[in-house]
Amino acid sequence: MQRRNIDLLFKRLVQGVSGFSILALGGILLFVVIQGAGPFLFPTDSEIRLVLENIREIAVNGEAYQDTVLIRLPQSTSAVDLRFPGPEGVRVLKAEVAATEQGIDFIEYEEGEYSAPESGVYTVQYPGRPGLVPKIHFILPEAPYSLARFLTGTQWEPTYEKIYGILPMILGTVLASLGAVLLGVPLALLCGLFLGEYLHPKPAALARAGIELLAGIPSVVYGFFGLMVIVPWVKQAFALPSGNSLLSAIIMLSMMILPTIITITETSIRAVPRSHWEASLALGASKMQTLWFVALPHARSGVIAAVMLGISRAVGETMAVILVAGNSVQLIHSPLDSVRTLTATIALEMGYAQGRHRELLFSIGVVLFMLILVLNSTVLYLRRHKEV
Numbered sequence: 001m002q003r004r005n006i007d008l009l010f011k012r013l014v015q016g017v018s019g020f021s022i023l024a025l026g027g028i029l030l031f032v033v034i035q036g037a038g039p040f041l042f043p044t045d046s047e048i049r050l051v052l053e054n055i056r057e058i059a060v061n062g063e064a065y066q067d068t069v070l071i072r073l074p075q076s077t078s079a080v081d082l083r084f085p086g087p088e089g090v091r092v093l094k095a096e097v098a099a100t101e102q103g104i105d106f107i108e109y110e111e112g113e114y115s116a117p118e119s120g121v122y123t124v125q126y127p128g129r130p131g132l133v134p135k136i137h138f139i140l141p142e143a144p145y146s147l148a149r150f151l152t153g154t155q156w157e158p159t160y161e162k163i164y165g166i167l168p169m170i171l172g173t174v175l176a177s178l179g180a181v182l183l184g185v186p187l188a189l190l191c192g193l194f195l196g197e198y199l200h201p202k203p204a205a206l207a208r209a210g211i212e213l214l215a216g217i218p219s220v221v222y223g224f225f226g227l228m229v230i231v232p233w234v235k236q237a238f239a240l241p242s243g244n245s246l247l248s249a250i251i252m253l254s255m256m257i258l259p260t261i262i263t264i265t266e267t268s269i270r271a272v273p274r275s276h277w278e279a280s281l282a283l284g285a286s287k288m289q290t291l292w293f294v295a296l297p298h299a300r301s302g303v304i305a306a307v308m309l310g311i312s313r314a315v316g317e318t319m320a321v322i323l324v325a326g327n328s329v330q331l332i333h334s335p336l337d338s339v340r341t342l343t344a345t346i347a348l349e350m351g352y353a354q355g356r357h358r359e360l361l362f363s364i365g366v367v368l369f370m371l372i373l374v375l376n377s378t379v380l381y382l383r384r385h386k387e388v
Helices: 002-041 147-151 165-197 201-215 218-239 246-270 274-282 287-298 300-316 320-325 344-348 356-387
Strands: 049-051 058-062 064-068 070-074 077-084 087-097 104-108 113-118 121-125 135-139
Touching: 002 147, 002 356, 049 077, 077 287, 104 121, 104 274, 135 201, 147 218, 147 300, 147 356, 165 201, 165 246, 165 287, 165 300, 165 344, 165 356, 201 246, 201 300, 246 274, 246 287, 246 320, 274 287, 287 356, 320 344, 344 356
Parallel strands: none
Antiparallel strands: 049 070, 049 135, 058 064, 058 077, 077 087, 087 104, 113 121, 121 135
16 A cells, blocks of 8 residues: 555656656746747837937926936837927927838927937937037837748848848858858767777777767866867868858867767667677678668667757857857858858857847747758658668
């Protein structure tokens, strides 16, 4: 009876932990998807915002405000009439909203100076003492951004022009990841096969420990190695002004995925039943033929899992890529061009991004998730097709 109660308690504990984990992961994924979908469904704001600097009293369309920094106006407002104290009387600023393609047409602003520091933001500055210059900022709501423009655009200018096109980053991520897989996977498979069957047990155990240690090294250490060794080598070998390029990123990522794929491949090879080996050798096959045509197909599931983990590691790598890739947003014409990946964009810009810019960085996270899903699904499809 006591043993039955313990088993039942353990079952409930496993169910509770599993359910909580699934809900937590689902909640995180749902949060990122909602944040990423927002810029394509909703405008940045439902009102026109006026931000005041060094202006204590002001009348907006006849309504008085005092000691107010932010004033909100309905989005349907077509005209704005501002009146506030100046050194020689009342200053008047009149503007028509959405009257031109720029969004605001300033009709009267006396001695003020008009400027547009960024798209959707308009500033009128008046003369004043240093540090006490009166300023009025008009911030217009931005319409929902085009998903097609986001995915196929070739320009990324989030600060002034507010253009968000991530096609160069998608191509940079895909090319860097696929290049790393094409370069690293064959080497990792051969190393795993060698450790699994050809190397003596004691040296194999020592090599295995070293490979597992490499798998645990932080990404920034790999990035530092790439910055000090790989980047100068690429620069010297190809006579480039800078070695920070797609090629450097490919070499760096291929090195980073090696430990994971080697370890899982070796484990999968060792899991092949000895009866398969003995049967193949008894039929006259050599050790290499047995390894390649018997053991490796039997360990296919583990090898494919290793490749999928390698792809996910390459696609999701951030710090090492930032240090060696160059981080230029541009369409790639050569492996020697500088490149920026999706993860690098999120890491470099999330610290200062605001508003729509920040929301679209979440959208990049959703695109990254979908990219990993597509690549892994392709690997699984090829596996099933091969089996058929």
